[in-house]
Amino acid sequence: MAQVLLKDLNKKYDEVHAVKDVNLHIRDKEFIVLVGPSGCGKSTTLRMVAGLEEITAGEIAIGDRVVNDLPPKDRDIAMVFQNYALYPHMTVYDNMAFGLKMRKFPKAEIQKRVQDAAEILGIQDLLKRKPRQLSGGQRQRVAVGRAIVRHPQVFLFDEPLSNLDAKLRVQMRVELKRLHDRLETTAIYVTHDQVEAMTLGDRVVVMKDGWIQQVGEPLELYTKPSNRFVAGFIGSPAMNFVDVGIQGSDSSLTAQGTGIRLAIPPVNASQLGPYKGQRVTLGIRPEDLHIAAGGDQAGYVFDAVVDVVEPLGSEILLDVKAGPNSLVARVEPTVRLKVHDGVRLAVNPDRLHFFDMTSEKAI
Amino acid sequence: MATAYLLLAPATVLLLGMLAYPLGWEVWISFTDFSPLNDHGPRFVGLENYRHLLADAEFWRAVVVTVGFAAATTLAKLALGVAFALLLARPFRGRTLVFLAIFLPWAYPASVSVIGWYWTLSPPIPTAYSPFMGTLKYTVDGALGGGAWAFLSVTLFNIWRGSSFIGVFLLAGINAVPPELFECALLESRSAWRRFWLVTVPLLRPFLALAVFLSLTTAFADLANVWLLTAGRVVFPVVGTQAYWLAIKGGQFGPASALSLMLVPFLLAVLALLFRAFDPPAEARA
Amino acid sequence: MNPRPWWRRAGHAGLLLVATVYCVFPIYFMFVQSLKTAQEDVFGNPFIVTNPTLENFEELFERKGQPRNFVGRALRRDYPFFVWLENTIVIFGGSVAITLAAGVAAAYALGRLQPPGFRWWRRAIFATYVVPHTILFVPLYQVIIRLGLDDNPVVLLLVYPTMALPFCVWILSAYFQNLPREIEESALVEGASRAAAFYRIVLPMSRPVLIAAGIFALGTIASDFMIASVFLLSEHNQTIPAGLATMEVALDELLAVAGINLMAIPVVLLCAVFARGYVRGLTAAMIEGA
Numbered sequence: 001m002a003q004v005l006l007k008d009l010n011k012k013y014d015e016v017h018a019v020k021d022v023n024l025h026i027r028d029k030e031f032i033v034l035v036g037p038s039g040c041g042k043s044t045t046l047r048m049v050a051g052l053e054e055i056t057a058g059e060i061a062i063g064d065r066v067v068n069d070l071p072p073k074d075r076d077i078a079m080v081f082q083n084y085a086l087y088p089h090m091t092v093y094d095n096m097a098f099g100l101k102m103r104k105f106p107k108a109e110i111q112k113r114v115q116d117a118a119e120i121l122g123i124q125d126l127l128k129r130k131p132r133q134l135s136g137g138q139r140q141r142v143a144v145g146r147a148i149v150r151h152p153q154v155f156l157f158d159e160p161l162s163n164l165d166a167k168l169r170v171q172m173r174v175e176l177k178r179l180h181d182r183l184e185t186t187a188i189y190v191t192h193d194q195v196e197a198m199t200l201g202d203r204v205v206v207m208k209d210g211w212i213q214q215v216g217e218p219l220e221l222y223t224k225p226s227n228r229f230v231a232g233f234i235g236s237p238a239m240n241f242v243d244v245g246i247q248g249s250d251s252s253l254t255a256q257g258t259g260i261r262l263a264i265p266p267v268n269a270s271q272l273g274p275y276k277g278q279r280v281t282l283g284i285r286p287e288d289l290h291i292a293a294g295g296d297q298a299g300y301v302f303d304a305v306v307d308v309v310e311p312l313g314s315e316i317l318l319d320v321k322a323g324p325n326s327l328v329a330r331v332e333p334t335v336r337l338k339v340h341d342g343v344r345l346a347v348n349p350d351r352l353h354f355f356d357m358t359s360e361k362a363i
Numbered sequence: 364m365a366t367a368y369l370l371l372a373p374a375t376v377l378l379l380g381m382l383a384y385p386l387g388w389e390v391w392i393s394f395t396d397f398s399p400l401n402d403h404g405p406r407f408v409g410l411e412n413y414r415h416l417l418a419d420a421e422f423w424r425a426v427v428v429t430v431g432f433a434a435a436t437t438l439a440k441l442a443l444g445v446a447f448a449l450l451l452a453r454p455f456r457g458r459t460l461v462f463l464a465i466f467l468p469w470a471y472p473a474s475v476s477v478i479g480w481y482w483t484l485s486p487p488i489p490t491a492y493s494p495f496m497g498t499l500k501y502t503v504d505g506a507l508g509g510g511a512w513a514f515l516s517v518t519l520f521n522i523w524r525g526s527s528f529i530g531v532f533l534l535a536g537i538n539a540v541p542p543e544l545f546e547c548a549l550l551e552s553r554s555a556w557r558r559f560w561l562v563t564v565p566l567l568r569p570f571l572a573l574a575v576f577l578s579l580t581t582a583f584a585d586l587a588n589v590w591l592l593t594a595g596r597v598v599f600p601v602v603g604t605q606a607y608w609l610a611i612k613g614g615q616f617g618p619a620s621a622l623s624l625m626l627v628p629f630l631l632a633v634l635a636l637l638f639r640a641f642d643p644p645a646e647a648r649a
Numbered sequence: 650m651n652p653r654p655w656w657r658r659a660g661h662a663g664l665l666l667v668a669t670v671y672c673v674f675p676i677y678f679m680f681v682q683s684l685k686t687a688q689e690d691v692f693g694n695p696f697i698v699t700n701p702t703l704e705n706f707e708e709l710f711e712r713k714g715q716p717r718n719f720v721g722r723a724l725r726r727d728y729p730f731f732v733w734l735e736n737t738i739v740i741f742g743g744s745v746a747i748t749l750a751a752g753v754a755a756a757y758a759l760g761r762l763q764p765p766g767f768r769w770w771r772r773a774i775f776a777t778y779v780v781p782h783t784i785l786f787v788p789l790y791q792v793i794i795r796l797g798l799d800d801n802p803v804v805l806l807l808v809y810p811t812m813a814l815p816f817c818v819w820i821l822s823a824y825f826q827n828l829p830r831e832i833e834e835s836a837l838v839e840g841a842s843r844a845a846a847f848y849r850i851v852l853p854m855s856r857p858v859l860i861a862a863g864i865f866a867l868g869t870i871a872s873d874f875m876i877a878s879v880f881l882l883s884e885h886n887q888t889i890p891a892g893l894a895t896m897e898v899a900l901d902e903l904l905a906v907a908g909i910n911l912m913a914i915p916v917v918l919l920c921a922v923f924a925r926g927y928v929r930g931l932t933a934a935m936i937e938g939a
Contacts, residue, residue, distance in 0.1 A: 052834050073840040085831035089854045098849075099839035146839070156838075367762035374755035374774065374814055377747075381811040382777050385788035392788075450664055457665075463921055464669040470920030471676055473872030474890035475909040479679040482906075492695035527672060528868075535931030570935065577816070580778045581872075610787055623784030630779035638772065 002063035002153040002186055003028045004049065009058035011044050011210075018044045020210040022058070026188060031180050033189045033201035036233070041210040042190045043158055049188060050156050051075050062153055073102070078147035079156040082163060084139045086131040086146075093127040096146045103150070117145040120179070137168045144176070148183060155180075155187040161196060173199055194234050198222070206230045223351075228360040231283050231353055237317060239353070240289075240327040242282045246275045254299075255282050259323015263299025265349035271363050272354060280363060283353035286317065289329035289345050296346035306341045320345065386627075393620035400614045412621035422622065425605045429626070432518065437578050439522045444529025444574065449563075451530070452537050462534075468527035477520055484516040521582055528581075529574045536570030572640035579633060676913075683907040690903055705907035730908065732885050733892040736802055737912065740888055741870055744809035748866040749859065751810060752817035757847070759818065760825030761833075771822055775815045782812065786879055793880065800882045808876055813866035820865075820934035824858045825851075827936065860923050861930025871916050 004026040011019040019041040026032050034042035047053040049060055051072035060067050067075050078099070086095050093114055100110045118124045121141045131139055140160065147155055160176075161169045177200055180187055191197055197204045198218040206213040206221065206229070214226040225231035231239045244255035246264070253264035253272055262282070264272055272280070292301040304320035304327065311333065318329045320343060329345055337343060354363040393412055397405035416422045447465050451458060468476075485500060486493040500512040507515075544566060564571070610619035682690065684701040693699060709730040755774070759767045782789075789808070798804045828851070836846035852859075874890030881887045887895070889912040896905045920927070 050834075050838055052837065071842070072834075072837040073842065075838075077838060079835065079838045081831040081835060083829055083831055085829060085835035087832060087836075087850055087854065089856070098836070098841075102840035102845065146835075150839075364762070364764050367758040367764040367767075370754040370758035370762070371764075371770070373751040374818060377751060377807065377811050378774060378777050378814065380792060381789065381808050382780055382785070384792060385785040386780050388788035388791070389785065446664075447668060450661070450668060455661070459925075461665050461669055463924060464672045466920065466924050466927075467676060467917065468672050469868055470917050470924075471913050472868075472890070472916050474874035474877075475893060475912050476676070476679070478874070478890075478893060479906060479909045480675060483675065483678060491689075491691060491693055523671075523675065524872075531928060532931065535928045536935055538928065538932040539935035576778070580781065606784055616787060619787075623781075626781060626784065627779055630781075631776065634776055634779055642768075642772065 003030075004154055004186060004188065005059070005061040006045070006049070007059040007061070009045065009048065009060065010056045011041070011048060011053060012056045018210055019048070022210075022212055024205060024212065024215065026186060029184045029186055031177075031187045031189065031200060031202045032205060033191060033197040033203075034205045034207060035191055035194055035197035036207035036213075038192060039209075040207040042192075042205075042207050045207075046156055046158055046188055046190045049154070050077060050079050076153045077156055078150055078152040078154075079158065080143045080147050080160045082159040084131075084143040084160075084163075086139055086142055088131050090130070091127065092123065092129055092131070092134070092142050092145075095131065095142055096127075096149050099146065099150045113149045114145075117149045120148070120182075121145050121175075136164050137172065140164060140168075140172055144179070148179070151185075153186065155185055155189075157187065157189040157191075159191055160189075162191070162193070169196075176200065195236065198234065204234075206233060208233075224362070225353065226362050228281055228283070228355040228362075231355070231362070235285060237286050237328045237330070239283045239285050240325075241355075242284070242322075242325050242327070243279060244282045245279050246272055246277065248276075255280075257282065257323070257325065259321075260302045260325060262302065262347060262352075263297070263349075265300075265352060267350065268352060268354060268363075275354075275356075275363065279357050281355040281357060281360075283355060284327070284347055285351065285353075286328045286330040288348040288351040289327065289331075290348075291331055291335060292344040292346040297349070300349050301344055301346045303342060303344050306337050306339055306343055309337060309339060318343070389620045389624060392616050393624055395617050397616045398614045399616070405617070408617065412618045415618060416621055416625070421605075426625070430629075432514075433579055433582050436518055436521045436525065436582050437575055440525035440529050440578050441571065441575065443522065443526035444533055445571075447526065447530025448533035448537055451534050462531075465527055465530050468524045469531065470527075473524055476524070480520045480523075481513075481516060484519075485513065525578050525581060529578060532574050532577075533567060533570055536567050539570075540566045569641035572637040576634060576637050579630065679906055680910055683903065683910045685903060687903060705903045706911060708904055709907055709911065728892060728896065728904075729885055730889075730892070730911075733887055733889045734911075736886065737888040737890075740802055740805045740809070741867065741916075743806045744813075744870050745863055745866045747806060748810040748813045748817055748870075749863055752814055752821055752862060752866075753852075753855075753859070755814075756818045756821030757825055757851075760822035761828075771818065774818050777811070778815050782808075782876060790880070800880070800886055802881060802886050802888075804880045805877060805888070808880070809870045809873070810866075812873070813862075813869040816865055816869075817862040820931065821855075821858055821862055824855060824934040828855075857926050857930035858934050859930070860926035861928075861934065864920055864923050864927045867916065867919065 004024075006022050006024040006026075009019055009022040009024075010017070022041075022045060024032075034045060036042050044053055048055050049062075051067065051070060055068050062075060062077070087098065090098065096114045096117060097110050100113060105113075114127070115124070118127060121144060123138065123141050123145060126134060126138060126142070131142065134142065140163075143160065157176075161172055164172060173196060180200075189196075189200060198221075201218055203215060204218055204221055205215045208229050214221060214230045216224075221230060221234050225234060228241070232241065242255075242257045242260055244257040244260070244262075246253055247256050248254045248264075253269055253276070255262045255264055302322055304322040306318060307321050307326065308319035310317040310319070314333060316331050316333055316335055318331055318335075318337065320327050320329060322345075327345075355361065356363055392405060394407055394409060395405035396408050396411075451462055451465065483492075484496060486496055503512040503515060545562065547562075606619045606623035609615050609622060678696070681696065681698050683705055684698045684703070685693065686700060686702055686704065689698065689700060709728070758764065759771045764770075793799060793804050798807075832854070833846050833851060836850045837843070841849060871890075874888075874894055877888045877891035878894050881891050884892070884895075889908060893905050893908050893912075896908075
C-alpha cells in the first residue's frame with residue numbers, strides 16, 4: 001500500500017511530446033483512473049510508473065521512494081495488460097506463480113497465495129490449463145490473479161477490459177471494483193472508455209494531448225467540467241454544444257445562437273457579464289433537455305425539428321435540429337414523435353454550461 | 364542499442380568473414396590477371412576479364428543454359444510445390460503420412476541423396492538396372508548432345524528435392540492465411556481455377572516469392588555438387604561450373620572470378636524484385 | 650457444403666498416391682539396393698529385395714586393419730566409417746547449435762530491439778544468399794589458411810552456419826517482431842531481469858519457430874558435401890558425405906549406398922519427429938510477418 005506521486009512528469013519521443021508536466025498525487029488505497037482519447041499520454045504515463053518507459057523529465061515516487069532509476073522488477077508493482085500478456089507456454093498456475101518464483105518465495109507460500117487468488121477470482125478449476133484453452137473472460141481473470149498474488153504496493157491496469165465483449169466488460173468492471181474494495185491496494189487504471197472511468201474511479205484524471213485536463217471525483221467531472229473537452233468527453237451521449245452570442249443588459253442576459261435563443265439563468269449571470277457582446281459555447285447535456293410543458297419558463301424553451309428517433313427502451317434519444325445546430329435530447333420513453341415532426345424543447349436552467357471560445361475553459 | 368549491436372555481432376562476423384570477405388577478394392581478383400601459374404602477383408587489368416567474357420560465345424552459351432536451368436527448375440518446383448500444398452491443405456485420413464512422404468525428399472540429406480540419385484540414373488557398375496539406364500542415357504545424349512543425360516538428372520534431382528521444400532513451405536503459408544479469406548473466396552466465385560488465381564495466389568504471394576528465391580539459390584548448389592561428383596563430366600557449361608573449371612583446372616583466377624561474379628547481379632536483381640513481395644516497406648506496421 | 654462426389658474424392662486420392670510415389674520412390678530404391686547382396690544387385694529385380702541382408706551396413710563398421718576380400722586383383726580399401734560418423738555428428742550438431750545461437754541473438758536484436766536501420770540490416774543478411782558458396786572456394790580457402798584451420802573440421806562449423814543463418818534470422822526476426830511486447834514487459838514487471846525474461850519467457854514460447862529454424866539449418870547443412878570434400882582432405886577428418894564421395898564406386902557400390910542410408914536415417918528421423926513443429930513454426934513466423 002502506498003501513495004504515488006508524479007511530479008512535473010514529461011515524456012518526449014523523437015518528435016512527439018507525449019506527456020507534459022503531469023503532476024498528480026495518488027493517495028494510498030485510492031483507485032484512480034486515467035482517461036482520454038488515444039494518444040493522450042495516459043498509457044505512457046502508466047508505463048512510466050511501471051518503469052517500462054524512461055522518464056524524460058520529472059519524478060515518480062512510490063511510497064517514499066523515488067523510483068525513476070529503478071527497473072520494473074524493483075518497483076513492487078503489478079500490471080494487467082490489455083492483451084493479458086499471459087505466458088502461452090505455462091499453465092495458469094505457473095503464470096500466476098511466475099512473479100513469486102522470480103522473487104524466490106518458498107514453495108508452500110507460492111501454492112497458498114496462488115490458491116487464495118484463484119479462489120477470489122473463481123478460477124480454481126483452471127489452474128492446470130494453458131492460456132489458449134481459456135475464454136477471454138477467463139484469461140482476464142488469470143491476468144488479474146497474476147497481479148494480486150504478489151500483494152504489490154500498486155496495481156497498474158492498462159485498458160484491461162477493452163478486449164472483452166460488452167456484456168463481460170460490465171461484469172468484470174463490477175468485479176474489479178469489488179476486488180479493489182477488498183484488497184485496498186492503490187490502483188492506477190488506464191482506459192479510453194469514460195463509462196469505465198466514471199464507474200471505477202475514486203477519482204478520474206482526464207488527459208488530452210499529454211496534458212491533464214481535470215482531476216476530480218466522477219460526479220464532479222460530470223457536473224462541473226473545467227473545460228469544453230472534459231464536458232464533451234465525459235457523459236454519453238455527449239454534451240450538446242451551441243455557438244451563441246451573449247446579449248442584453250446585466251439584469252436580463254440572453255444567449256443568441258442561430259435558430260436558438262435562451263435566457264441566461266441568474267446563476268450564470270455574474271460570470272457571463274464580462275462576455276456581453278462576445279461569443280461563447282453553450283453546453284447542454286441531453287438529459288437536461290426535455291419536451292416543453294406548461295411549467296417551463298418562456299425564456300428556456302426553443303423550437304426544433306426531429307431528425308432521428310432512437311428508442312432505447314428505458315428512454316428515447318431524439319436527434320433534433322434547431323437551425324443549423326444538431327442536438328440530442330434524452331426524453332421519456334412514452335414520447336411519440338416521428339422524423340420531421342416539430343418539437344418544442346425546454347432546458348434545465350440550473351444545469352447550463354458555458355465555455356470561453358478561445359481558451360475553452362468553463363465560465 | 365549497444366545490446367542490439369552486441370547481439371548482431373556473431374551473425375554479422377560469421378557472414379562477413381565467410382562470405383563478404385571472400386566475395387570482396389573475388390571482386391578484386393576479377394580486375395586482375397592473378398594466377399598461381401604466374402610468377403608475379405596479381406596485376407590490375409581493369410575490366411579486361413569482363414570484356415573477354417562478354418565477347419566469348421562459350422560464356423553466352425553458359426548464360427543461356429544457366430538461366431534456362433534456373434527458370435525451368437524454379438517453375439517446375441513451384442508448380443509441384445503448389446500442388447503438394449493444395450493437396451495437403453484440407454484434412455483427410457492419412458494426411459500425416461502423405462505429409463511425411465512429401466517432406467521426405469527435402470529431409471533426406473541432399474549431400475548423399477544426390478550421390479545415390481546420380482548413381483541410380485547413371486550406374487557406374489553392372490547392376491540389374493544398368494542396361495536399361497544405359498540405353499536411356501544414350502538415347503538422351505544422342506538426342507540432345509553429350510552430357511545431356513547427366514544434366515537432366517541434376518535437373519530432375521533439383522526439382523524432386525526443391526518441390527518437397529516448397530510444398531511444405533507453402534503449406535505453412537496456407538496455414539498462416541486466415542481461413543475466412545478462403546471461405547470468402549468460395550462465395551465470390553464457383554470456379555476453382557479462378558479462385559486459385561484470384562485469391563490463393565495473391566494471398567500466398569509473399570511465401571511464393573520467398574520460395575522462388577530460395578529455390579534459385581539451391582539450384583546452383585546442386586549443380587555444383589554433381590559437377591564435382593562426376594569430375595566435370597557434366598558437359599553442359601553453366602556459369603558456376605565453368606568458373607570452377609577456369610580456376611582450378613586452368614589456374615586463371617582473374618577470369619574465373621569475373622565469370623562467377625556474373626551470377627551475383629542477376630540474383631541480386633531477382634531478390635530486389637522479390638523483396639517487394641515478401642518484405643514490404645515499413646509503413647504497414649503499426 | 651455438399652459432400653464431394655465420389656469421383657472427386659477418388660481423384661484426390663489418386664493425386665495423393667502419385668505425389669507420394671514420386672516423393673518416396675527414389676529413396677525406396679536406394680534403400681532396397683543397400684539391403685542386397687552383390688549377387689542380387691546384379692541379377693535380381695531392381696525394385697525389390699528377396700534376401701534382405703544387413704551385411705553392407707555391417708561391413709561399414711568393420712575396423713581398420715581387418716582383412717578385406719579382393720575383387721579380382723583389386724584390394725578393397727577399408728573406410729573409417731566410425732570416424733566419419735563421429736565427425737558428422739559433431740559438425741552437424743555444432744553447426745546447428747551455432748546457427749541457432751547466432752540466429753536467435755541477431756533476430757532478437759533486429760525484431761525486438763530494432764536498432765536504427767534494422768530493416769536494411771535484415772535485408773542485407775538475407776541478401777547474402779545471392780552469393781553462391783560454389784564461387785567462393787578460392788578466397789574462402791585463403792581465409793581458412795589464415796585462420797590456421799586447413800584440413801580441420803572446425804572450418805565447417807564456421808562455414809555451415811552462414812548457409813542457414815540468413816533464412817533463420819529472417820523467420821526468427823519476423824516472429825520476434827510480431828510477438829506481443831507486453832508478454833516480455835509483463836515478465837519484467839513480475840520481477841524478471843531482461844535476460845531472465847528472455848530465456849524464461851521469450852525463448853520457451855518461441856519453441857516452434859526455433860524448431861523450424863533448427864530443422865531448416867539441419868536440412869541445409871546436411872545437403873552439402875562439396876564444401877566438406879573440398880576443405881577436409883585427410884580421411885580421418887571427413888564427414889560421411891565427403892567420405893562417401895571418395896569411395897571407389899565401382900568396387901563398393903553397395904557399401905556406399907548403405908552409407909548413404911546410414912547417414913540419412915538419423916537426419917530423416919529427426920526431421921520426421923519435428924515435421925509438424927517445422928510447419929507450425931514456419932506458420933507462426935509467417936502470420937502477419939514474412
